[in-house]
Amino acid sequence: MTRKQIGVFGMLFLCVAFVHAEEIAVKMSSGIKIRGTLESVSEDGIVLRWMGREKKLPWSDLHPETIYEIRRSRLDSSSAEDHIKLGDYCAENNLPDQAKKEYQAALKLDPTLRDKIEQAIGKIPEPSRGRSAPKKTKKHEPAPKVKAAAKAPGEKPAPPPKQMTQAELMVAGAELMKKMHEDPVKYYNEWIRLQKLHLKQVEEKLNFKFFTYETDHYIYHSTMSPAATKKISNGCEDLYKKMSKVFRIEKNDLLWAGKCIVHLFETEQQFIRFAVDIDGFDAGSARNVGGYFSHQGRFVHIAIPKTSRGKKGFEATLIHEGAHAFLQLFNEDVFIKPWIHEGVAQYFEHNCFPNEPEWAYKKATLRSNRLSLSDLRAAKSFIGMDAMTMNRYYSSSWGALDFMIRANPKKFVKFIRALKKGKTEEEAMKEGFHCSMREFELAWLDSIRKSR
Numbered sequence: 051m052t053r054k055q056i057g058v059f060g061m062l063f064l065c066v067a068f069v070h071a072e073e074i075a076v077k078m079s080s081g082i083k084i085r086g087t088l089e090s091v092s093e094d095g096i097v098l099r100w101m102g103r104e105k106k107l108p109w110s111d112l113h114p115e116t117i118y119e120i121r122r123s124r125l126d127s128s129s130a131e132d133h134i135k136l137g138d139y140c141a142e143n144n145l146p147d148q149a150k151k152e153y154q155a156a157l158k159l160d161p162t163l164r165d166k167i168e169q170a171i172g173k174i175p176e177p178s179r180g181r182s183a184p185k186k187t188k189k190h191e192p193a194p195k196v197k198a199a200a201k202a203p204g205e206k207p208a209p210p211p212k213q214m215t216q217a218e219l220m221v222a223g224a225e226l227m228k229k230m231h232e233d234p235v236k237y238y239n240e241w242i243r244l245q246k247l248h249l250k251q252v253e254e255k256l257n258f259k260f261f262t263y264e265t266d267h268y269i270y271h272s273t274m275s276p277a278a279t280k281k282i283s284n285g286c287e288d289l290y291k292k293m294s295k296v297f298r299i300e301k302n303d304l305l306w307a308g309k310c311i312v313h314l315f316e317t318e319q320q321f322i323r324f325a326v327d328i329d330g331f332d333a334g335s336a337r338n339v340g341g342y343f344s345h346q347g348r349f350v351h352i353a354i355p356k357t358s359r360g361k362k363g364f365e366a367t368l369i370h371e372g373a374h375a376f377l378q379l380f381n382e383d384v385f386i387k388p389w390i391h392e393g394v395a396q397y398f399e400h401n402c403f404p405n406e407p408e409w410a411y412k413k414a415t416l417r418s419n420r421l422s423l424s425d426l427r428a429a430k431s432f433i434g435m436d437a438m439t440m441n442r443y444y445s446s447s448w449g450a451l452d453f454m455i456r457a458n459p460k461k462f463v464k465f466i467r468a469l470k471k472g473k474t475e476e477e478a479m480k481e482g483f484h485c486s487m488r489e490f491e492l493a494w495l496d497s498i499r500k501s502r
């Protein structure tokens with residue numbers, strides 16, 4: 051894994067092209083509804099694109115009504131047997147109307163099955179008033195596999211879940227987010243509560259032993275030793291202080307909701323499992339990154355394995371991803387181009403670890419192989435570049451932002467604030483530095499020449 055792939059991955063989801071897929075309303079097993087596009091259906095569950103991200107939802111998280119709709123849309127409508135199977139599923143899962151509909155469809159297709167079907171219709175249980183709990187489907191049946199929430203016949207309906215699934219947490223979070231604009235402080239505790247619920251859910255899903263540790267602005271959720279975790283936590287709070295100072299955080303500025311969650315992993319395997327099972331990465335991509343930050347709305351987390359670039363590299367990755375998270379959620383959550391994102395992340399990384407050998411290499415690239423601002427600005431993503439090209443993009447981004455922040459931090463913040471209000475880069479440059487992009491580029495070039 052190269053150094054550069056690390057940071058850029060944090061932004062990957064912002065740049066993924068939209069693939070046309072079917073839009074559906076999904077009812078979760080607790081009754082909460084979300085709308086998204088159905089990307090795929092498999093034995094394990096569905097992949098839903100929701101709030102800009104792909105979310106894997108296991109069948110056990112879905113309400114039988116939704117499972118029924120999905121199965122029905124994929125059923126061979128000319129097969130009486132398929133209609134009967136689906137009818138059986140509905141009968142077992144407190145969907146009597148749907149069960150009747152499917153049995154009747156089967157009967158229409160094959161009248162010789164009348165006796166069998168009438169018997170099945172007679173056996174449909176009365177609807178229970180509580181939340182219907184899905185039952186295990188038979189093994190030989192294709193998707194979906196429904197597990198966990200099964201209940202025996204005659205048992206009382208299951209009480210509402212004490213836990214929320216990750217998707218439901220996101221829904222609750224989205225609701226809170228609206229309120230957060232009114233009064234971020236008021237909802238702070240509710241955010242922390244939701245975040246801890248989420249962490250519990252992660253633990254249950256992965257079944258690793260986690261150590262949780264809180265500081266003022268971060269929650270560490272770590273499979274590393276408590277001592278190592280606590281030691282690492284100092285770096286993040288220092289970064290927070292530095293960034294708050296550079297960004298001149300004011301009382302009403304928005305950042306992430308609650309605290310920023312930092313998942314730390316003792317082994318790479320644990321990190322990969324987290325990336326795949328919790329964040330929906332494919333295993334190949336997870337293996338290729340040394341860490342990433344991810345956010346849905348203002349619900350943000352960072353994930354890093356201990357093995358990321360050795361000891362120094364690990365801490366530097368933490369600072370790098372932490373800076374991305376801060377920049378992305380500082381005030382409005384808008385798309386910021388990678389040259390600015392990577393420039394800011396590296397500025398803080400360099401500030402914290404100035405003696406790493408990579409900076410000398412980057413300085414050399416700036417002198418001999420710098421990219422122009424217009425080249426930098428044209429890149430919508432640094433992903434997929436070869437190592438040499440990527441190095442030019444990263445080095446040049448760092449150079450430009452380092453120059454901007456050092457030239458005049460007050461003007462830099464004005465520039466960022468303008469971008470966050472939706473202004474173009476050119477407009478933001480005018481507002482912050484009172485010059486055009488071209489004039490800024492000339493000043494930057496001049497500073498590189500003088501530094502030789």
Ligand SMILES: [Zn+2]
Binds near residue numbers: 059370391392395
């Ligand atoms: Zn980055």
